[in-house]
Amino acid sequence: MESLDDVIDAMIADRVIHRHRRKWLIALALVVVLVVVILFTGGWKEKKGRTVDTVDAPTTFEAGRYEFGVTSAQIIRTPKTKYDPAKARVELSFDVKNIDDEEHKSNSLSGKMVLLVVGGGEDPIESNGATCRGAINWVFVYGLPAESCTTKFEVPANFTGDKLEFGFLAESYDSDIGLLGASEDPYWHNEKAAMVVRVPTTTTTETK
Amino acid sequence: MKLYRTSTVLVGVLFVLLGGLTRLATPEKVYDSENREIVHGTIGETLKYRDSTITVHRMKVAKAYVYNDDKPVETNGAFVAVEYETVRGTEEVGSNDATLTTDDGTEYRPVAATIVNGADFAEPGFARSGSLVFEVNTADLNGLTLNFVTVQFWTVLTQDVSVDLGVPDEKVAQQLVDTAAPEYVIPKSVTRVA
Structure with missing residues (x-):
């Protein structure tokens, strides 16, 4: 009740x-x-600001399974033609060496490992991988000397600058947590910012 | 509530038995990896790959390669070209990755120019010839072995092919490098009736 x-x-x-x-x-x-x-x-998006060192080119440093030697950069403008709008691209010249002491494995450089740092809070621009000896997406062999390569960034047609900044990421060789059934064998992954290089840049106009 | 009912105990026993059964079901042969059966062979030998076959006809060492009438591409090391022929059976073959491995544990991968980076198969009943080019370090060629590693999304029992390219020691390796051709022209892939 x-x-x-x-x-x-x-x-x-x-x-x-x-x-x-x-x-x-x-x-x-x-x-x-x-x-x-x-x-x-x-x-x-969490803007952390720069957490890695900034150095001036020319410089050589190790980042993960690669050793990079950064030399020079170029802004190449393609003027407007009858059929195409004006375009611009940034080409970075750098030496790449495979220093993968863990796996001794040939590997090609992924485009997202080299970035053009635009600044002003904008997202960095990804490269198109490494082009060496005229061949795109070069496969770097462990144990061979450094290869001279270029990489390309697509930028807006009015892009300018005489000292551009390029960011390099480094992978680390570690394993996933096996708790959920993933293999615990280590492998190269978990890319993190390793270095920003300030490169003096010249501007040229390409005529066809 | 009764915790240990007969049915609970029975289900438990069943699980234990099932675990034992899966142990019994694992293949008796010792594999390099639990889920990969590797068929070993040499140059010229026709090797079974499921119900298809792979034959490696020759290996060539060169200082440069030419593809599609482009300029020759050179190297600080050497290029090892491997010419193969596949005959496709009726079973699905999927795709595979080709690698060259050495006694030192180095792994080489095909150059990007040829796009395909494994053994290429034609339609069932057809044969296809192809060529893979690897950039290598001339100081690291001992025990050169060509591997076709099946690409898989789910880990199931699968089969790989491993071909001994006949470089037993440094002397042979040096000889190969010394007699390297100045250029290797990558042949076009040819498909014919098997």
Whole structure:
């Protein structure tokens, strides 16, 4: 048998819930709106600023399974033609050596390992990998001397600069956590920023 | 509630038995890797790859390679070219990665120019010839072995092919390098009726 106290308690609880329900609903709606707004404005990106050293070219350094020797860079402009709009690209000249002491494995340099740092809070531009001896996507052999290569970045047609900054990522040789069934054999992955190189840049105009 | 009911115990026993059964089901042969059966062979030998076959006809060492009438591409080391022929059976062959390995544990991969980086198969009943070119370090050629490693998404029992290219010691390796051709023209892949 319910006592009067219980009934009164239930009534009070009912009132309290009802009194604050609108506030709760508004708070919930606000969270949803916030999520939608953040999603549509390009997500949440943490800008950390630069966490690695910046050095001037020419320089040689090791990053993961490669040794890079950065020499020079060039902005190449292609003027507007009858059929094509004006274009520009940045070409970085660098030496690449495979120093993979762990696996002794041939490997080609992935485009995302070398970046053109635009600055001003914009995302860096990815390269197109390494082009050596006229062949794109060169496969670097462990044990051979460094190869002179170039890499290309697509930039807006009005891109300028006389000292460009290039970021180099380095992979590390470690294993995944085997707890969820992944193989615990180490391999090259987990690329992280290793070095930013400031390279004096010349600008040329290409004519066909 | 009773924790150890007869059915619970029975299911437990069943799981243990199942575990034992899977142990029994693992192949008796000792494989290099649990799920890969490797067929070993030499140059000229026709090797079974599921119900297809792979034959490596010759190996050539060169100082440069030419592809599609482009300029010759040179190297600080050497290029090892391997010419093979495949005959496709009816079974699905999937794709495979070709690598060259040496006694020192070095692994070479094909140059990017040829696009394909493994043994290429034609339609069932057809044969296809192809060529793979590897850039190598001339000081690291001992025990050169060509491997066709099946690419798989799920880890299941599969088969690889391993071909001994006949470089037993440094003397042979040096000889190969000394007699290297100045240029290797990568032949076009040819498909014919098997």
